[in-house]
Amino acid sequence: MFDVKSVRETFALIETHFSNYPMEKETVPLDQCLGRILSRDIAAREDMPAFHRSSVDGYAVTSKDTFGVSESMPAQLRLVGEVKMGEKPDFVIRSGESAYVPTGGELPQGADGVVMMEYSEDFGDGDIFLNKSVAPGNNVIFRGDDVAVDQVVLQKGRRIRPQDLAMLAGLGLAVVPVQKKLKIGIISTGDEVVGVEETPIGAQVRDMNSYGVLALSQGLGLEAALYGIVKDDFDRIDATVRKAVEENDVVAISGGSSVGTKDVTVKVIDGLGAPGLLLHGIAVKPGKPTILGKVGEKAVMGLPGHPASAFVIFQIFGKHLIRTMEGQKEGFAPFVEAVLGVNYPSNHGREEYLSVSLQKNGEETLAMPVFGKSGMISLMTKADGYVHIKRESEGLNKGQTVQVTLF
Amino acid sequence: MFDVKSVRETFALIETHFSNYPMEKETVPLDQCLGRILSRDIAAREDMPAFHRSSVDGYAVTSKDTFGVSESMPAQLRLVGEVKMGEKPDFVIRSGESAYVPTGGELPQGADGVVMMEYSEDFGDGDIFLNKSVAPGNNVIFRGDDVAVDQVVLQKGRRIRPQDLAMLAGLGLAVVPVQKKLKIGIISTGDEVVGVEETPIGAQVRDMNSYGVLALSQGLGLEAALYGIVKDDFDRIDATVRKAVEENDVVAISGGSSVGTKDVTVKVIDGLGAPGLLLHGIAVKPGKPTILGKVGEKAVMGLPGHPASAFVIFQIFGKHLIRTMEGQKEGFAPFVEAVLGVNYPSNHGREEYLSVSLQKNGEETLAMPVFGKSGMISLMTKADGYVHIKRESEGLNKGQTVQVTLF
Structure with missing residues (x-):
């Protein structure tokens, strides 16, 4: 019924459906x-500053008094006052006069420039000698120069x-x-999943997905709530998802990874209301079995059951979804430049987010794919970041420079 | 009395004095x-997993039953059971037998490999045909394979x-x-500085430094407390700093920028107790008038008065101080690669942190130095990050690739 979408198509789909999410204010x-x-x-x-402000320690002058001066022919000006920080000068500067002004102090009326301290000499006889010329406005930030009243400073x-x-x-x-912060409700499903505080018996495993998604959500600035672990049963999952949709902007369901469970999650998401299921499967490694639905304006995401896959998928697509709902454009994405330590053949036809660990190797940084049996969870904690391998890539070569986005 | 230190010397000084800070626990x-x-x-x-775990949907087998099989010559095995998620299989697999097992399910006793679903055919007559061989351990994560009991997983x-x-x-x-989170106490000094909620009169300015340092500290994971604005007076500053040192691990004082005030801050820091003043001046632009002292094991930092300088200094040196106290090594620092849009001559003899704004220019990212009159505060909000210009650099050229660390 649904075609598997490419990464680019998935991003576009998210933008089409969630760009106009009605964010509340506070x-x-x-x-x-x-x-x-x-x-x-x-x-x-x-106005900022609200006064003509000196940006140096020095002597306020009428700038034309300094034109043409030099070390051998300094200007000799009458010292008529000292400006105090934060106080309005109660005197004016006329031609032939100057006054001390500290960095951040207000320029006395009549002055239009400041000669820095280091170009002055004071013999203590009431005159000051200045051996450098200033143009009007030198070393001064005029009232409103920085920000004018009514100017938009932050958009x-x-x-x-x-x-x-x-x-x-x-x-x-x-x-x-x-x-307002977006709210996310997080649900784990699976008959085999038990709580963190429980000791798994037999073939049970503890719920890691809820906490991975919780932590990523917290890192993205969301308010995150756990809705616990739900058995693989349509009615139970349906009831919990409906409650979570009611109480949140986004709902993330990490599925038990068996085939049957995946079908249940799809059915639940599709049955919640219009517009319903938007996406069922992304051509990406890891994380193909990803689901996205929309109920009213809200988003419901079905994540792969495996913790490492759920983590990467939420990191890439969950983040894009949330930033889109918030009306945030993705900014400039910083990376670490590293040299790949081994050859890595890629899977043609789908993009890959390859987890790597980083190590210093002299001046160079070395990226090593985090290898191990597929499905090992401990690999997540060994990875420092990922390398995005494009769909059309035939693989990466040992010694090649790669861009690593940190987790 | 104190030589101006280079950036490298300042980092080394911080590490020498603050590497063994006694962090509390909770x-x-x-x-x-x-x-x-x-x-x-x-x-x-x-052990993790606590059982032999299938990493695929498929059929559990004794692997030697599959040796040599192919599409034209599949293995025909008796289907003796189905493993349920989270449940311990109540049957065993003998040679000639197989059982369905879901991803994450427990391998029945006797089985040592799993053939993926897609290599099987089931005609519904109680036998299953498998057309791919598996070696022992294929598609299985054995008990403790991922993490063995007592193994250190996170250091x-x-x-x-x-x-x-x-x-x-x-x-x-x-x-x-x-x-425990480190605590930082933040103090602003200066006769000209008024609170955020006040309307500056005459030559007054609102306290921006406290909030810049507060926000950077919050971003670094600290507990930050504001100690307000203190007039330029030794006794008042001394009393407030002593209280802040008592109640925090780190104290940051941003100085009024006049010459007199700087001296007061130095005197206060030096008078707090041994070992006292460690640093007075860094050969860096912006931010030369930076002060660092140590009282017992605690750190007291004197920041430049100008908001943009105080911000950069705390971003570079405050962060290094805090990470050192926490016992954290600086990790891999990600950056954005950009092309410089103009020529930029550097100041020989001191390092520079050049604030730049970034813009997309087709596939390329362009970095433009944030220009304006020295001392303009609005420039801070226009910058996306900084380029570190090394001491020995003669400047940067238009068109050159630069690494921008995001603010």
């Missing part, structure tokens, strides 16, 4: 807004970085308008 | 341990990544032993 205190997304443009309420949709938070402080925002 | 619930640092080695309490000092958190779940740790 305000949060300034000291808690790091990593949140601005819900409106932030404009300056005042709606920006994820607040540390320096943006500092700027919000400078603009006087003690509370900040942001989008 | 335990936290599994779902709250992301980004925390393990305070001890984590070993497996059980002390590891910062917990999402996949590590999933592994902790698999190992059954509902609570996780971690280092």
Whole structure:
């Protein structure tokens, strides 16, 4: 019924269906807004600086008094005052006069430039000698030069970085308008899966998928809630997924990996309501059996049962889904440059996210594919990142430079 | 009294003095341990898997029954059972027999390999035809193959990544032993500085530095507390710094930028107790007037007064200090590769961290230095990252490939 989609088609599908997700808004205190997304443009309420500000320690002057001066022919100016930090100078500078001004201090009226301290000499007789000329505006940031009143400084949709938070402080925002965090509900299915606090008996395994998706979601800035482990039964899974959809923006279901279970998850997702199932299978390694559905505006994702596959799929496609819903464009993706330590043949026809570990080798960084029997879980913790192998690639060669995206 | 130190010397100084910081320990619930640092080695309490586990959907066999089979000459085996997920098989496999086993299911006793579903044919008459041979162990993860009991899986000092958190779940740790978060106390000084909620009058400016350092500290996983704005006065600064040192592991003081204030901060730091002042000045742009002291085992850092300088200095040296105290080695630092859009001459004799903005230019990423009058604060929000220009560099050329570390 559904064709297996390529990675590119899957990204496009996500963008088509989830770009207009109705994000809710709230305000949060300034000291808690790091990593949140601005819900409106932030404009300056005042000029910044709000006064003509010296950017150096030195002497405020009328710049034409310094034209043509040199070490052998300094300007001799009357010292008429000293500007104090944070205080408005109560004197003016006329031609032939100067005043000391500290970095960040306000320029006295009449002055239009500042000569740096190091180009001055003060013999203590009330005059100051300046041996360097300044043009009008030199070493001064005029009122509103940095940010003019009403100018938009930070735009709606920006994820607040540390320096943006500092700027919000400078603009006087003690509370900040942001989008509400997306909520994700996480469900594990499988008759063999038991809770973290339990000791597996016989062929049981502990629930790792819930916690992998929880941690990735937390890292993406979501509010994550666990809905526990549900037995492989249509009615039970259906009831839990409906509750999770009701209470969250996104629901992630990691399936038991048996064939029967996968069918149940698909049936549940398709039965939740329009528009229903969007995707059933991605041509990617690992993680082919990935499912995506839409209920109203909300997203429901079915992840592979194997922890390492579920992890990579959520890292790649879950992240793209969430950033799309938030209205965030993917930014510039940083990577570590490394030299591949072995030949690696690729699977033609599907893209691959190859997990690698990194090690320093002198000046060079070496990337080694994390090998082991397929299905080994401990490999996840040995990997530092992944190399994206494109569909059309015939493989990678030992000694080749690769770009490693860190996990 | 103190020589200005190079960047390399400053890093070495930090490592010499703060590598053995006594980190405290605590335990936290599994779902709250992301980004925390393990305070001890984590070993497996059980074999993982705890049973011989099939890694595919297929038929469990005694492998020698499949030796030499092919599509034209399949093995014909009696189907004696079906393994259920999570359940211990209640039958054994003898030569001439096979049983269905799902991915993740337990291998019946007697079986030592699994033939994948796609190499089988079932005509419904109680026999199964297998047209591919398997060697012993094929498509099976034997008990303890992934992780053996008592094997150390995650080492002390590891910062917990999402996949590590999933592994902790698999190992059954509902609570996780971690280092306590470092605490940082943040102080702003300067007669001209007013609070975020205030409207600056005359030549006053709002406190941006406290919030820049707060946000960077939060991003580094610290517990950060603001100690407010202190007037430029030895006794007041001294009292606040002493209180902050008492209550925190690290104290950051961002100075008013006037010459007088800097001296006060140095005097305060030097007077706190042994070993005292370690560093006064780094040969770096921006941020030369940086101070570092040590009181007992604790660190006190004096940052430049200018928000953009304080920000870069804390980003580079504050981070190194904190990672050193935590016992964390700097990992592999990812970057964005970009082409420089202009020529940029460097300052000989000191390293430089050049702020750049990034833009897509077709397939290429373009890095443009964030230009403006020195001292402009709005430049911080326009920068996406920085290019590290080494001391010996004579500058960068337009068209040159540069590595940009994202802010």
